[in-house]
Amino acid sequence: LLPQTGHLRRTKTEVKGMAGNPDEIAKDQLISIIERVERLEEEKKGISDDIKEVYAEAKANGYDTKVLRKVVQIRKQDAAERQEHEAILDLYLSAIGLA
Protein backbone atom coordinates (compact mmCIF):
# COMPACT_ATOMS: atom_id res chain seq x y z
CA LEU A 1 0.00 0.00 0.00
CA LEU A 2 2.81 2.38 0.72
CA PRO A 3 4.60 4.07 -2.10
CA GLN A 4 7.03 1.78 -3.76
CA THR A 5 10.50 3.02 -3.03
CA GLY A 6 12.23 0.16 -4.67
CA HIS A 7 12.99 -1.82 -1.55
CA LEU A 8 10.99 -3.61 1.06
CA ARG A 9 10.01 -1.14 3.74
CA ARG A 10 10.92 -1.51 7.39
CA THR A 11 8.06 -2.89 9.38
CA LYS A 12 6.33 -0.49 11.68
CA THR A 13 7.66 -2.08 14.86
CA GLU A 14 11.21 -1.36 13.85
CA VAL A 15 10.53 2.33 13.94
CA LYS A 16 11.36 3.95 17.25
CA GLY A 17 11.48 7.56 16.14
CA MET A 18 9.23 10.48 16.99
CA ALA A 19 6.30 11.73 14.95
CA GLY A 20 7.49 13.10 11.66
CA ASN A 21 9.32 9.99 10.64
CA PRO A 22 8.94 8.82 7.06
CA ASP A 23 6.38 6.16 7.85
CA GLU A 24 4.16 8.66 9.59
CA ILE A 25 4.47 11.03 6.69
CA ALA A 26 3.63 8.27 4.23
CA LYS A 27 0.65 7.24 6.30
CA ASP A 28 -0.69 10.78 6.47
CA GLN A 29 -0.15 11.15 2.78
CA LEU A 30 -2.01 7.94 2.07
CA ILE A 31 -4.94 8.98 4.23
CA SER A 32 -4.95 12.36 2.53
CA ILE A 33 -5.15 10.78 -0.91
CA ILE A 34 -7.96 8.44 0.05
CA GLU A 35 -9.97 11.17 1.70
CA ARG A 36 -9.54 13.62 -1.13
CA VAL A 37 -10.80 11.04 -3.57
CA GLU A 38 -13.72 10.17 -1.35
CA ARG A 39 -14.62 13.81 -0.88
CA LEU A 40 -14.57 14.39 -4.63
CA GLU A 41 -16.65 11.32 -5.30
CA GLU A 42 -19.25 12.56 -2.86
CA GLU A 43 -19.38 15.88 -4.69
CA LYS A 44 -19.68 14.04 -7.94
CA LYS A 45 -22.57 12.01 -6.62
CA GLY A 46 -24.21 15.22 -5.49
CA ILE A 47 -24.02 16.61 -9.00
CA SER A 48 -25.44 13.41 -10.44
CA ASP A 49 -28.33 13.70 -8.05
CA ASP A 50 -28.86 17.30 -9.11
CA ILE A 51 -29.07 16.19 -12.73
CA LYS A 52 -31.63 13.57 -11.81
CA GLU A 53 -33.61 16.27 -10.04
CA VAL A 54 -33.64 18.47 -13.11
CA TYR A 55 -34.96 15.60 -15.21
CA ALA A 56 -37.53 14.72 -12.55
CA GLU A 57 -38.74 18.30 -12.49
CA ALA A 58 -38.89 18.36 -16.28
CA LYS A 59 -40.91 15.17 -16.23
CA ALA A 60 -43.29 16.69 -13.71
CA ASN A 61 -43.74 19.52 -16.20
CA GLY A 62 -44.72 17.08 -18.90
CA TYR A 63 -41.45 16.64 -20.75
CA ASP A 64 -40.30 13.31 -22.08
CA THR A 65 -37.01 12.76 -20.27
CA LYS A 66 -35.82 10.19 -22.75
CA VAL A 67 -36.05 12.75 -25.51
CA LEU A 68 -34.43 15.41 -23.34
CA ARG A 69 -31.49 13.12 -22.67
CA LYS A 70 -31.17 12.51 -26.37
CA VAL A 71 -31.09 16.24 -27.03
CA VAL A 72 -28.35 16.79 -24.48
CA GLN A 73 -26.38 13.91 -25.96
CA ILE A 74 -26.68 15.24 -29.50
CA ARG A 75 -25.61 18.72 -28.48
CA LYS A 76 -22.59 17.25 -26.75
CA GLN A 77 -21.67 15.33 -29.90
CA ASP A 78 -22.10 18.44 -31.97
CA ALA A 79 -19.85 20.40 -29.67
CA ALA A 80 -17.24 17.66 -29.89
CA GLU A 81 -17.51 17.67 -33.66
CA ARG A 82 -17.12 21.42 -33.88
CA GLN A 83 -13.96 21.14 -31.81
CA GLU A 84 -12.82 18.34 -34.06
CA HIS A 85 -13.43 20.45 -37.16
CA GLU A 86 -11.48 23.35 -35.75
CA ALA A 87 -8.62 21.04 -34.94
CA ILE A 88 -8.61 19.77 -38.49
CA LEU A 89 -8.73 23.30 -39.82
CA ASP A 90 -5.78 24.24 -37.65
CA LEU A 91 -3.94 21.23 -38.95
CA TYR A 92 -4.58 22.26 -42.53
CA LEU A 93 -3.55 25.81 -41.84
CA SER A 94 -0.34 24.57 -40.26
CA ALA A 95 0.26 22.31 -43.22
CA ILE A 96 0.24 25.25 -45.61
CA GLY A 97 2.29 27.39 -43.30
CA LEU A 98 -0.52 29.56 -41.96
CA ALA A 99 -0.54 28.37 -38.38
Place this chain on the structure above:
Amino acid sequence: LLPQTGHLRRTKTEVKGMAGNPDEIAKDQLISIIERVERLEEEKKGISDDIKEVYAEAKANGYDTKVLRKVVQIRKQDAAERQEHEAILDLYLSAIGLA
Protein backbone atom coordinates in the same frame (compact mmCIF):
# COMPACT_ATOMS: atom_id res chain seq x y z
CA LEU B 1 -40.45 17.64 -27.52
CA LEU B 2 -42.71 20.09 -25.84
CA PRO B 3 -44.50 19.11 -22.71
CA GLN B 4 -47.54 17.04 -23.44
CA THR B 5 -50.54 19.06 -22.47
CA GLY B 6 -53.06 16.58 -23.69
CA HIS B 7 -54.02 18.39 -26.87
CA LEU B 8 -52.34 19.11 -30.16
CA ARG B 9 -50.31 22.24 -29.83
CA ARG B 10 -50.74 25.25 -32.05
CA THR B 11 -47.98 25.59 -34.57
CA LYS B 12 -45.54 28.36 -34.00
CA THR B 13 -46.67 30.42 -36.98
CA GLU B 14 -50.17 30.71 -35.61
CA VAL B 15 -48.89 32.62 -32.68
CA LYS B 16 -48.94 36.37 -33.16
CA GLY B 17 -48.78 37.42 -29.56
CA MET B 18 -46.06 39.16 -27.61
CA ALA B 19 -43.46 37.49 -25.46
CA GLY B 20 -45.03 35.65 -22.58
CA ASN B 21 -47.29 33.45 -24.65
CA PRO B 22 -47.34 29.76 -23.72
CA ASP B 23 -45.10 28.65 -26.57
CA GLU B 24 -42.48 31.17 -25.63
CA ILE B 25 -42.69 30.08 -22.03
CA ALA B 26 -42.39 26.44 -23.01
CA LYS B 27 -39.42 27.21 -25.22
CA ASP B 28 -37.68 29.14 -22.48
CA GLN B 29 -38.41 26.37 -20.06
CA LEU B 30 -36.97 23.80 -22.43
CA ILE B 31 -33.82 25.82 -22.97
CA SER B 32 -33.53 26.29 -19.24
CA ILE B 33 -33.73 22.55 -18.63
CA ILE B 34 -31.14 21.73 -21.28
CA GLU B 35 -28.73 24.35 -20.06
CA ARG B 36 -29.06 23.41 -16.43
CA VAL B 37 -28.24 19.83 -17.30
CA GLU B 38 -25.31 20.86 -19.45
CA ARG B 39 -23.96 23.11 -16.74
CA LEU B 40 -24.19 20.32 -14.19
CA GLU B 41 -22.52 17.84 -16.50
CA GLU B 42 -19.65 20.22 -16.97
CA GLU B 43 -19.24 20.50 -13.23
CA LYS B 44 -19.37 16.74 -13.00
CA LYS B 45 -16.67 16.39 -15.60
CA GLY B 46 -14.57 18.88 -13.67
CA ILE B 47 -14.82 16.73 -10.56
CA SER B 48 -13.90 13.62 -12.50
CA ASP B 49 -10.83 15.41 -13.76
CA ASP B 50 -9.95 16.41 -10.22
CA ILE B 51 -10.13 12.78 -9.16
CA LYS B 52 -7.85 11.78 -12.00
CA GLU B 53 -5.43 14.48 -10.90
CA VAL B 54 -5.32 13.13 -7.37
CA TYR B 55 -4.49 9.67 -8.66
CA ALA B 56 -1.91 11.08 -11.05
CA GLU B 57 -0.24 12.95 -8.22
CA ALA B 58 -0.31 9.86 -6.04
CA LYS B 59 1.27 7.87 -8.83
CA ALA B 60 3.99 10.49 -9.14
CA ASN B 61 4.64 9.96 -5.42
CA GLY B 62 5.16 6.27 -5.96
CA TYR B 63 1.75 4.89 -5.07
CA ASP B 64 0.15 2.07 -6.99
CA THR B 65 -3.06 3.63 -8.26
CA LYS B 66 -4.61 0.27 -8.89
CA VAL B 67 -4.35 -0.54 -5.23
CA LEU B 68 -5.51 2.92 -4.23
CA ARG B 69 -8.62 2.57 -6.36
CA LYS B 70 -9.23 -0.81 -4.79
CA VAL B 71 -8.99 0.69 -1.31
CA VAL B 72 -11.48 3.41 -2.17
CA GLN B 73 -13.78 0.84 -3.68
CA ILE B 74 -13.59 -1.44 -0.63
CA ARG B 75 -14.35 1.40 1.75
CA LYS B 76 -17.34 2.36 -0.34
CA GLN B 77 -18.57 -1.24 -0.39
CA ASP B 78 -18.16 -1.52 3.36
CA ALA B 79 -20.25 1.58 3.91
CA ALA B 80 -22.89 0.31 1.51
CA GLU B 81 -22.89 -3.05 3.21
CA ARG B 82 -23.48 -1.61 6.63
CA GLN B 83 -26.52 0.18 5.23
CA GLU B 84 -27.55 -2.98 3.43
CA HIS B 85 -27.40 -5.08 6.58
CA GLU B 86 -29.78 -2.75 8.34
CA ALA B 87 -32.13 -2.91 5.39
CA ILE B 88 -32.04 -6.70 5.43
CA LEU B 89 -32.69 -6.80 9.13
CA ASP B 90 -35.69 -4.55 8.70
CA LEU B 91 -36.92 -6.71 5.87
CA TYR B 92 -36.63 -9.90 7.88
CA LEU B 93 -38.30 -8.34 10.89
CA SER B 94 -41.14 -7.27 8.65
CA ALA B 95 -41.32 -10.73 7.15
CA ILE B 96 -41.92 -12.31 10.55
CA GLY B 97 -44.36 -9.61 11.56
CA LEU B 98 -42.05 -7.69 13.88
CA ALA B 99 -41.74 -4.53 11.85
Place this chain on the structure above:
Amino acid sequence: LLPQTGHLRRTKTEVKGMAGNPDEIAKDQLISIIERVERLEEEKKGISDDIKEVYAEAKANGYDTKVLRKVVQIRKQDAAERQEHEAILDLYLSAIGLA
Protein backbone atom coordinates in the same frame (compact mmCIF):
# COMPACT_ATOMS: atom_id res chain seq x y z
CA LEU C 1 -21.27 -4.75 -42.11
CA LEU C 2 -19.01 -7.25 -43.70
CA PRO C 3 -15.75 -8.12 -42.10
CA GLN C 4 -13.11 -5.56 -42.82
CA THR C 5 -10.50 -7.18 -44.97
CA GLY C 6 -8.46 -4.07 -45.52
CA HIS C 7 -9.54 -3.42 -49.09
CA LEU C 8 -12.71 -2.26 -50.76
CA ARG C 9 -14.90 -5.23 -51.46
CA ARG C 10 -16.16 -6.08 -54.90
CA THR C 11 -19.79 -5.25 -55.31
CA LYS C 12 -22.14 -8.15 -55.48
CA THR C 13 -22.97 -7.68 -59.16
CA GLU C 14 -19.37 -8.13 -60.16
CA VAL C 15 -19.43 -11.64 -58.88
CA LYS C 16 -20.32 -14.21 -61.45
CA GLY C 17 -18.98 -17.26 -59.73
CA MET C 18 -20.77 -20.23 -58.29
CA ALA C 19 -21.78 -20.63 -54.67
CA GLY C 20 -18.75 -20.71 -52.43
CA ASN C 21 -17.36 -17.37 -53.48
CA PRO C 22 -16.10 -15.11 -50.71
CA ASP C 23 -19.15 -12.86 -50.65
CA GLU C 24 -21.44 -15.82 -50.23
CA ILE C 25 -19.28 -17.18 -47.50
CA ALA C 26 -19.24 -13.85 -45.72
CA LYS C 27 -22.99 -13.54 -46.06
CA ASP C 28 -23.57 -17.02 -44.69
CA GLN C 29 -21.20 -16.33 -41.88
CA LEU C 30 -22.99 -13.12 -41.03
CA ILE C 31 -26.37 -14.81 -41.02
CA SER C 32 -24.95 -17.58 -38.88
CA ILE C 33 -23.69 -15.12 -36.31
CA ILE C 34 -26.96 -13.22 -36.14
CA GLU C 35 -29.02 -16.36 -35.82
CA ARG C 36 -26.81 -17.90 -33.19
CA VAL C 37 -27.14 -14.77 -31.10
CA GLU C 38 -30.88 -14.65 -31.60
CA ARG C 39 -31.25 -18.29 -30.66
CA LEU C 40 -29.24 -17.78 -27.50
CA GLU C 41 -31.20 -14.69 -26.54
CA GLU C 42 -34.41 -16.67 -26.88
CA GLU C 43 -33.04 -19.32 -24.57
CA LYS C 44 -32.00 -16.65 -22.16
CA LYS C 45 -35.45 -15.14 -22.16
CA GLY C 46 -36.87 -18.59 -21.53
CA ILE C 47 -34.72 -18.93 -18.44
CA SER C 48 -35.75 -15.50 -17.20
CA ASP C 49 -39.36 -16.54 -17.57
CA ASP C 50 -38.66 -19.73 -15.63
CA ILE C 51 -37.21 -17.67 -12.81
CA LYS C 52 -40.30 -15.49 -12.77
CA GLU C 53 -42.41 -18.62 -12.59
CA VAL C 54 -40.53 -19.93 -9.58
CA TYR C 55 -41.09 -16.66 -7.76
CA ALA C 56 -44.74 -16.60 -8.79
CA GLU C 57 -45.22 -20.12 -7.48
CA ALA C 58 -43.43 -19.22 -4.26
CA LYS C 59 -45.68 -16.21 -3.87
CA ALA C 60 -48.71 -18.41 -4.36
CA ASN C 61 -47.40 -20.55 -1.50
CA GLY C 62 -47.27 -17.57 0.79
CA TYR C 63 -43.65 -16.54 0.50
CA ASP C 64 -42.57 -12.94 0.38
CA THR C 65 -40.80 -12.69 -2.97
CA LYS C 66 -39.02 -9.52 -1.97
CA VAL C 67 -37.32 -11.36 0.84
CA LEU C 68 -36.61 -14.37 -1.36
CA ARG C 69 -34.93 -12.18 -3.93
CA LYS C 70 -32.91 -10.58 -1.20
CA VAL C 71 -31.74 -13.95 0.05
CA VAL C 72 -30.64 -15.00 -3.41
CA GLN C 73 -28.85 -11.70 -3.85
CA ILE C 74 -27.05 -11.98 -0.52
CA ARG C 75 -25.86 -15.49 -1.26
CA LYS C 76 -24.55 -14.36 -4.60
CA GLN C 77 -22.76 -11.41 -3.01
CA ASP C 78 -21.21 -13.65 -0.40
CA ALA C 79 -19.83 -15.93 -3.07
CA ALA C 80 -18.53 -12.95 -5.02
CA GLU C 81 -16.96 -11.51 -1.89
CA ARG C 82 -15.00 -14.61 -1.14
CA GLN C 83 -13.53 -14.42 -4.63
CA GLU C 84 -12.94 -10.71 -4.20
CA HIS C 85 -11.03 -11.17 -0.97
CA GLU C 86 -8.59 -13.48 -2.65
CA ALA C 87 -8.11 -10.97 -5.44
CA ILE C 88 -7.43 -8.19 -2.94
CA LEU C 89 -4.96 -10.31 -1.07
CA ASP C 90 -3.09 -11.02 -4.30
CA LEU C 91 -3.12 -7.35 -5.15
CA TYR C 92 -1.71 -6.35 -1.78
CA LEU C 93 0.92 -9.03 -1.92
CA SER C 94 1.96 -7.74 -5.31
CA ALA C 95 2.01 -4.19 -3.99
CA ILE C 96 4.55 -5.06 -1.33
CA GLY C 97 6.60 -7.10 -3.74
CA LEU C 98 5.53 -10.52 -2.53
CA ALA C 99 3.64 -11.59 -5.59
Place this chain on the structure above:
Amino acid sequence: LLPQTGHLRRTKTEVKGMAGNPDEIAKDQLISIIERVERLEEEKKGISDDIKEVYAEAKANGYDTKVLRKVVQIRKQDAAERQEHEAILDLYLSAIGLA
Protein backbone atom coordinates in the same frame (compact mmCIF):
# COMPACT_ATOMS: atom_id res chain seq x y z
CA LEU D 1 -38.76 -15.92 5.76
CA LEU D 2 -41.31 -18.62 6.07
CA PRO D 3 -44.55 -18.36 4.22
CA GLN D 4 -46.90 -16.00 5.96
CA THR D 5 -49.76 -17.99 7.32
CA GLY D 6 -51.41 -15.08 8.95
CA HIS D 7 -50.13 -15.76 12.46
CA LEU D 8 -46.79 -15.78 14.19
CA ARG D 9 -45.23 -19.18 13.66
CA ARG D 10 -44.27 -21.45 16.48
CA THR D 11 -40.60 -21.30 17.19
CA LYS D 12 -38.59 -24.31 16.18
CA THR D 13 -37.96 -25.47 19.74
CA GLU D 14 -41.65 -25.89 20.34
CA VAL D 15 -41.77 -28.54 17.71
CA LYS D 16 -41.35 -32.04 19.06
CA GLY D 17 -42.67 -33.99 16.10
CA MET D 18 -40.91 -36.31 13.70
CA ALA D 19 -39.59 -35.41 10.29
CA GLY D 20 -42.37 -34.44 7.98
CA ASN D 21 -43.80 -31.81 10.29
CA PRO D 22 -44.89 -28.55 8.71
CA ASP D 23 -41.76 -26.64 9.66
CA GLU D 24 -39.57 -29.23 7.98
CA ILE D 25 -41.73 -29.13 4.91
CA ALA D 26 -41.58 -25.36 4.82
CA LYS D 27 -37.82 -25.42 5.22
CA ASP D 28 -37.37 -27.92 2.42
CA GLN D 29 -39.69 -25.91 0.24
CA LEU D 30 -37.74 -22.75 0.95
CA ILE D 31 -34.43 -24.41 0.12
CA SER D 32 -35.96 -25.82 -3.02
CA ILE D 33 -37.09 -22.38 -4.16
CA ILE D 34 -33.72 -20.78 -3.51
CA GLU D 35 -31.81 -23.53 -5.24
CA ARG D 36 -34.08 -23.62 -8.25
CA VAL D 37 -33.60 -19.88 -8.70
CA GLU D 38 -29.85 -20.17 -8.26
CA ARG D 39 -29.67 -23.02 -10.73
CA LEU D 40 -31.63 -21.05 -13.30
CA GLU D 41 -29.51 -17.97 -12.80
CA GLU D 42 -26.41 -20.03 -13.42
CA GLU D 43 -27.88 -21.30 -16.66
CA LYS D 44 -28.77 -17.77 -17.59
CA LYS D 45 -25.24 -16.63 -16.95
CA GLY D 46 -23.99 -19.50 -19.09
CA ILE D 47 -26.12 -18.33 -21.98
CA SER D 48 -24.90 -14.77 -21.56
CA ASP D 49 -21.36 -16.03 -21.72
CA ASP D 50 -22.19 -17.99 -24.86
CA ILE D 51 -23.48 -14.82 -26.48
CA LYS D 52 -20.30 -13.01 -25.54
CA GLU D 53 -18.34 -15.83 -27.12
CA VAL D 54 -20.24 -15.55 -30.38
CA TYR D 55 -19.47 -11.85 -30.54
CA ALA D 56 -15.85 -12.46 -29.63
CA GLU D 57 -15.55 -15.00 -32.41
CA ALA D 58 -17.23 -12.62 -34.83
CA LYS D 59 -14.81 -9.90 -33.81
CA ALA D 60 -11.91 -12.25 -34.42
CA ASN D 61 -13.31 -12.77 -37.92
CA GLY D 62 -13.23 -9.07 -38.59
CA TYR D 63 -16.80 -8.08 -37.80
CA ASP D 64 -17.68 -4.89 -35.98
CA THR D 65 -19.50 -6.16 -32.91
CA LYS D 66 -21.11 -2.81 -32.25
CA VAL D 67 -22.81 -2.97 -35.62
CA LEU D 68 -23.73 -6.62 -35.11
CA ARG D 69 -25.40 -5.80 -31.82
CA LYS D 70 -27.28 -3.01 -33.53
CA VAL D 71 -28.51 -5.41 -36.20
CA VAL D 72 -29.76 -7.88 -33.62
CA GLN D 73 -31.50 -5.09 -31.76
CA ILE D 74 -33.21 -3.76 -34.88
CA ARG D 75 -34.41 -7.21 -35.89
CA LYS D 76 -35.83 -7.69 -32.42
CA GLN D 77 -37.67 -4.37 -32.65
CA ASP D 78 -39.01 -5.29 -36.06
CA ALA D 79 -40.28 -8.60 -34.77
CA ALA D 80 -41.95 -6.86 -31.86
CA GLU D 81 -43.54 -4.36 -34.24
CA ARG D 82 -44.83 -7.08 -36.52
CA GLN D 83 -46.47 -8.71 -33.51
CA GLU D 84 -47.87 -5.36 -32.49
CA HIS D 85 -49.31 -4.81 -35.93
CA GLU D 86 -50.95 -8.20 -35.92
CA ALA D 87 -52.45 -7.49 -32.53
CA ILE D 88 -53.88 -4.23 -33.81
CA LEU D 89 -55.23 -5.97 -36.87
CA ASP D 90 -56.89 -8.59 -34.69
CA LEU D 91 -58.39 -5.82 -32.62
CA TYR D 92 -59.84 -4.14 -35.70
CA LEU D 93 -61.15 -7.42 -37.03
CA SER D 94 -62.83 -8.08 -33.72
CA ALA D 95 -64.30 -4.60 -33.72
CA ILE D 96 -66.04 -5.23 -37.02
CA GLY D 97 -67.13 -8.69 -36.00
CA LEU D 98 -64.57 -10.64 -37.99
CA ALA D 99 -62.58 -12.10 -35.15
Place this chain on the structure above:
DNA sequence: GGAACATCACCGTGTC
Protein backbone atom coordinates in the same frame (compact mmCIF):
# COMPACT_ATOMS: atom_id res chain seq x y z
C1' DG E 1 -9.67 -6.24 -20.49
C1' DG E 2 -11.71 -4.26 -16.54
C1' DA E 3 -13.97 -0.53 -14.14
C1' DA E 4 -17.19 3.55 -14.35
C1' DC E 5 -21.08 5.34 -16.47
C1' DA E 6 -25.54 5.75 -18.78
C1' DT E 7 -29.41 3.32 -20.43
C1' DC E 8 -32.90 0.07 -20.21
C1' DA E 9 -36.21 -3.31 -18.23
C1' DC E 10 -38.39 -5.19 -14.35
C1' DC E 11 -40.87 -5.25 -10.05
C1' DG E 12 -43.56 -3.55 -6.50
C1' DT E 13 -46.83 0.31 -5.36
C1' DG E 14 -50.29 3.87 -5.53
C1' DT E 15 -53.93 5.69 -8.06
C1' DC E 16 -58.06 5.92 -10.55
Place this chain on the structure above:
DNA sequence: GACACGGTGATGTTCC
Protein backbone atom coordinates in the same frame (compact mmCIF):
# COMPACT_ATOMS: atom_id res chain seq x y z
C1' DG F 1 -57.79 -4.24 -11.79
C1' DA F 2 -55.16 -1.95 -15.06
C1' DC F 3 -52.05 1.83 -15.67
C1' DA F 4 -48.45 5.04 -14.41
C1' DC F 5 -44.75 5.96 -11.36
C1' DG F 6 -40.50 5.46 -8.77
C1' DG F 7 -36.88 2.57 -7.32
C1' DT F 8 -33.86 -1.14 -8.29
C1' DG F 9 -31.18 -4.47 -10.72
C1' DA F 10 -29.33 -5.92 -15.30
C1' DT F 11 -27.31 -4.64 -19.62
C1' DG F 12 -24.63 -2.18 -22.95
C1' DT F 13 -21.14 1.42 -23.80
C1' DT F 14 -17.12 4.09 -22.84
C1' DC F 15 -12.98 5.18 -20.89
C1' DC F 16 -8.76 3.99 -19.08
